[in-house]
Amino acid sequence: NKQVLFKDYVVGFPKESDMVVTAGEITLRLPEDAGNSVLVKSLYLSCDPYLRSFMSKLVGSNAQSFVPGKPIFGFGVAKVLESKYPDHKEGDLVWGTIGWEEYSIIKEPQNLFKMKYTDLPLSYYTGILGMPGLTAYAGFFEICAPKSGESVYVSAASGAVGQLVGQFAKLHGCFVVGSAGSKEKVDLLKNKFGFDDAFNYKEESDLNAALKRYFPEGIDIYFENVGGAMLDAVLLNMKKNGRIAVCGMISQYNLEKAEGVFNLIHVLLKSIRMVGFQAFDHYHIYPKFVEETHRLIKEGKIIYVEDIVEGIENAPAALIGLFKGRNVGKQVVVIAPE
Ligand code: NDP
Numbered sequence: 001n002k003q004v005l006f007k008d009y010v011v012g013f014p015k016e017s018d019m020v021v022t023a024g025e026i027t028l029r030l031p032e033d034a035g036n037s038v039l040v041k042s043l044y045l046s047c048d049p050y051l052r053s054f055m056s057k058l059v060g061s062n063a064q065s066f067v068p069g070k071p072i073f074g075f076g077v078a079k080v081l082e083s084k085y086p087d088h089k090e091g092d093l094v095w096g097t098i099g100w101e102e103y104s105i106i107k108e109p110q111n112l113f114k115m116k117y118t119d120l121p122l123s124y125y126t127g128i129l130g131m132p133g134l135t136a137y138a139g140f141f142e143i144c145a146p147k148s149g150e151s152v153y154v155s156a157a158s159g160a161v162g163q164l165v166g167q168f169a170k171l172h173g174c175f176v177v178g179s180a181g182s183k184e185k186v187d188l189l190k191n192k193f194g195f196d197d198a199f200n201y202k203e204e205s206d207l208n209a210a211l212k213r214y215f216p217e218g219i220d221i222y223f224e225n226v227g228g229a230m231l232d233a234v235l236l237n238m239k240k241n242g243r244i245a246v247c248g249m250i251s252q253y254n255l256e257k258a259e260g261v262f263n264l265i266h267v268l269l270k271s272i273r274m275v276g277f278q279a280f281d282h283y284h285i286y287p288k289f290v291e292e293t294h295r296l297i298k299e300g301k302i303i304y305v306e307d308i309v310e311g312i313e314n315a316p317a318a319l320i321g322l323f324k325g326r327n328v329g330k331q332v333v334v335i336a337p338e
Contacts, residue, residue: 001026002312003101006066009057013254013323018055019072019316026103029082036085038109040078040094042102043338046126047319047331048074052253072100077125085109093118095125100315102335117294122338127160127330128304129290131279135247136164137289138282143245143275144221148173151215153234156225157198158185160330161247165223166195167302177214181325192303207233226251228259235263238272246276254323305329
């Protein structure tokens, strides 16, 4: 049972060597005293930026951390091998929180969800049909309150969440511009995902000027994935009554001291509604989301790009790659092919 063990708490930028891949014992049967546990075989692991926060030692908070010496855990797709939990049975395909290991005993099986559709690649449940997809859907439709014709700006736009936000916004009749960190990603945004325009933020010495170029009349909606200097520049370019959905701030996750945001006065001056949100608080709309998104994929109205890495040995590098912009599309690790 190959596992990715967490070595020790991380300060600053995480490294591959903060994790170690080892061969643990294989358990192909649940122990007698397993309570309502479920034994699963991992098929796909999801690399998500929030896993960085689990690498920090959290003091005085009820948030979770990984345990040094134990396997990392996160979203994944798995097959049930044995179950003492009435809602899951042998052979079920599930997605939810699993260990970063080939076989995993899930002690909180209520965190595993049955797949509604299996006529698309199962890896989609780490992304477009799973937590990141729900994040894009809930964040855009519930937090941004979009109107057709409005101007939308998405940062980290080619990633798991961003590519979907942009496409939902286009389907809603908005004008959409995205930014990303390479030419390849900018091309994807313009030529594959159908963004109206896109730019490489790493090539812009003045982000304020760049945004003025793409939004001469200002931004109605900003879907915030990165924070820092980008947020500061966006604040200068928001329209009156604009909305900012604060989904993530990946530029800040590895800093020992967060950067200052200097232009917050524009929230007041322009009556901006800036709202943070977490996917976890929106699971009640998951059934509606998955129904609609599945249909849009089947009709060819949404395109989805994954960056698939093979083998659990490569999982640590794939996770660290998120913070270097190495992934092109949703970062997935295949553990066992379907
Ligand atoms: P992505 O697939 O977008 O991967 C992360 C991307 O972030 C990288 O590819 C890179 O793209 C970009 N990035 C990395 N470092 C920086 C940096 N210093 N400055 C600017 N961009 C950077 O990840 P997700 O789509 O899964 O997540 C996107 C955001 O959404 C994250 O902030 C994440 O924390 C947040 N999130 C929030 C959720 C919620 O419930 N609120 C749930 C899921 C995600 P590039 O090459 O373009 O720089």
